[in-house]
């Protein structure tokens with residue numbers, strides 16, 4: 723499957739359609755992501771906000787990430803399902819938690835990040851680029 727991608731939160735109050743392909747796809751093992759993903763890594767696609775249509779209300783909460791950046795998580799206020807992440811230094815692009823998408827099965831993971839914070843039982847696909855922390859340049863693959 724390729725773009726457009728379609729998705730929704732668990733209760734269906736928030737739906738989204740994305741017209742373009744992700745700039746990158748990453749698994750993130752930072753501690754905040756482990757909390758968001760029930761102990762595992764989050765799977766994230768960075769998409770341009772132009773071409774992204776979101777309906778329903780999304781609540782945003784900010785925090786200081788392990789990278790030192792101020793990051794916000796967007797979630798459905800009805801079911802609590804986390805859908806988005808955004809970082810002010812990624813202008814014009816927004817992270818989508820891939821679990822929200824119905825048709826993201828064929829996307830390829832470009833990198834596994836924050837491996838230094840992963841638990842000992844975590845498995846990293848050896849074919850995928852790995853970073854112990856935040857890779858340099860938040861939009862390095864978007865140029």
Ligand SMILES: [Zn+2]
Nearest residue numbers: 731733798801
């Ligand atoms: Zn919901």
Ligand SMILES: [Zn+2]
Nearest residue numbers: 750751752755
């Ligand atoms: Zn993370």
